[in-house]
Amino acid sequence: MNGWNVYFVIFRDRQTVMVPHYRVYPQSPATLTAIVGCHLPTITGENVHYGTPINPSTPHHIPGGSSSGSAVAVAAKLVDFSLGTDTIGCIRIPASLCGVFxxxxSHGAVSMDGVLPNSQSLDTIGWFARDPSVLHRVGHVLLQLKTEPRRSRRFVVADDLFELSKASKPKTSHFVKQMTEKLSGYQSPKHVNxxxxxxxxxxxxxxxxEESSIVQSGVGALKALSSVMVLLNRYHLGKLFFNLLMFGSWDKGSINKLEGMKIQTIEALGSPGEFLIYEFKTNHGEWITSVKPKLGANVSERVLTAIDSMPEDVKGLYKVRAELRAALQDLLKVDGILVLPTIIDPPIKRNSRKGLSSEFNDRALFLxxxxxxxxxxxVTVPLGEHDGLPTSISLIAFHGSDKFLLDTVLDCxxxxxxxxxxxFESKPLPDTNGHLDASELLKEKGNAAYKGKQWNKAVNYYTEAVKLNGTNATYYCNRAAAYLELxxxxxxxxxxxxxxxxxxxxxxxxxxxxxARESLLRYKEAAEDYKHAHVLEPHNKVANLGEKRLKKLMS
Known part of the structure; x- marks a missing residue:
């Protein structure tokens, strides 16, 4: 399997046994076979050293990472479930791209004993499955869960994130509402930006x-949150060593392999975020300074910066974490579940150009x-395929409520x-051409509502105008202005x-x-739009300033 070290785990009753073999054990009513390991060093799951696992759902697209091997093994039906670790999305993202759970x-809920840490503040154990009942059973074993009385559930839909997402469309609010109406014990969904x-x-x-003119709708805050977590676009040190640590002894070949894997992982690093600079130095600084590994171009400088650096205020990073946990606890309480897209973008093609992979990486970490x-x-919940690609949503519950979340998935x-x-099967109403004067009247009403800062009302008027005359560019452009305000x-x-x-x-x-694209963090496309506008109107100040601002952001 592309040179991966594969470990099968057998669950019998409540005991977990790690078995270093390379075959799937026969299944029986008391046994589930699983795979653990198969880790790759990038969020896309691509690995030039050992080969990229083939995504069974879409073979020409990336499988997601870094636990891509484990996700692929489940998606390909080689095993019932698989294990991995999740630091900044390494379970959730490949699950979404491969179409599995x-x-x-929760951080600290499952022991990390025996796993070389990447970032102790972020590392958690995770698992994949095709079936919600298997996902549920694995969780009960790993988390050692006990029976709890059933309580009501309240979905909170993150509307702003679905607006950002190209992978999950805003129909989510509709089908979540329909689902709660058909199930007992579920309150009507709430909405939140x-x-x-x-x-x-x-x-x-x-x-x-960052100082920006478009921090509205919390985009700037979420971008800042992802940078505190990791603006370390390619990361992962601890995960690659998990399989090697399963050996009882170290021979020269194992040590050489470990060092080689470290080098490959470091070569995948982007600019370290402050959280991981601190913990990277703590975990691996001694190894770097003693071994002095030969690293790729531009990598040594970044690594040495990490080793020589110490955040000015490490407490500030942990304060963000503590405040965020408290805020989500207050929002969700004991019965709330946040509904959001797992990823913003659909999966990109394998071997995509570097800039596209980097953009996918940044926007994935954003969520x-x-x-x-x-x-x-x-939990990443697969929703089947749409337009030939896997789709999913994610559900987040408060820290420590793992059983509540697992029970919810199994139930609904x-x-x-x-x-x-x-x-997905419902079709939008077709546009119909109406009387020109009527559509113009609706446009004027929309303009008046827009000037009065009644953005939703303006959208409704422009939408009615579009229904009467779907060939007028102004109606769409004006509605876009109202959407931007919203x-x-x-x-x-x-x-x-x-x-x-x-x-x-x-x-x-x-x-x-x-x-719009700048707000969606798609800076290259936004820059192209400003440039096009500047060409059409060379003296347009907005276009000129936008082009300059985007160049600065991309640099």
Missing amino acids: GFRS IGQFIASNVASLKAFC SSISSMSGCCQ YSTLKEQVRLA GCFQQAEDDCTKAISLSKKNVKAYLRRGT
Whole structure:
């Protein structure tokens, strides 16, 4: 299997036995076979040294990482479940991209004994499964759970994150609502702008926010949160050594292999985030200074910076974590479950250009930072395929509520899956051409509502105008402006794209799409829009300033 060290775990009753063999054991009613290990050093799951596991769901796309081997083994039906570790998304992301369940346990809920740490403040044990009952059973064994009385459940939908996501569409609110109506013990779903919530309730995060003109809707706060967790775009040291640590003795070949794996992992590192600079130095500084490994171009400088650095205020980093956990505890309490997309972007193709992989990486960490930094448990829930690609949502519950979250998935998954199927099969109402004067009147009403800062009302008027005349670029462009004010950046981008398809020289559409894409952290595309607007109108100050700002952000 591409040179991975494979370990099978057999669960019999409540005992866990690690077995260093390379075969799947025959199944029986008392036995489940599983795989543990198969770790790769990047969030995309690609590995130039040992080969990239093939994603069974979409073979031409990345499997996600770093626990990609474990996710692929489950998705390919080689085993019933598999284990891995999750530091900044390493279970949740590959689960989403491979179309399987992935559970990240609460920080500290499962012992990390025997696992070489990457970042003790973030590392957790996780597992994959195709079936929610298997996911549930594995959790009961690892977490040593006891029976609890059933309590009511309350879903809280992070609307702002679904607006950011290209991988999960805003129909989520609809099918979550439909599901709760069909199940007993579920309250009607609530809604939250989680970015704004975090910005308002995690005061210490302000010290890490970049100065920007588009911090609205909490985008800046979430970006800051991901940088505190890890702006270490390629990371993972502890995970790659898990299999080697399972050996009872070290021979020269094992030691050489360990050192080689360390070097390969370090070569995958991006610029370290402050959290991991501190813990990277603690965990591996002595090895770096004593072995002095030969590293790739531009890597040595980054590693030496990490070794020689100490954050000025380490306490500030831990304060962010403590405040975030307290804020989510207050939001979710004992019955709340946050509903959010697992990833923002659909899976990219294997061997994609470096810039695209880097953007995917950054935006994936943007969402995964919420549970990683808070220590909360999170489960990736597969929803089948849409447009030929796996889709999923994630559920987050408060720290220590792992059983509550596992029970919820087991209880609601079949109903959720059916509602998703119905939602995806439903077709949008077709546009109909109406009388020109009527659509123009609606546009004027929309303009008046926009000037009065009644953004939702403006959107409704522009939408009615579009229904009457779907070929007028102005209606889409104006609605995009209202969407921007509401923080609905993905919908704003879609409207601007439609406007541009109808009017190739629509400067406002390019500028507004640039703003939307900048808010979605897709800086390269945003820069191209500002540049296009600048070419069309060389003296346009907004286009000029936007182009300069994006160059600075990308540098």
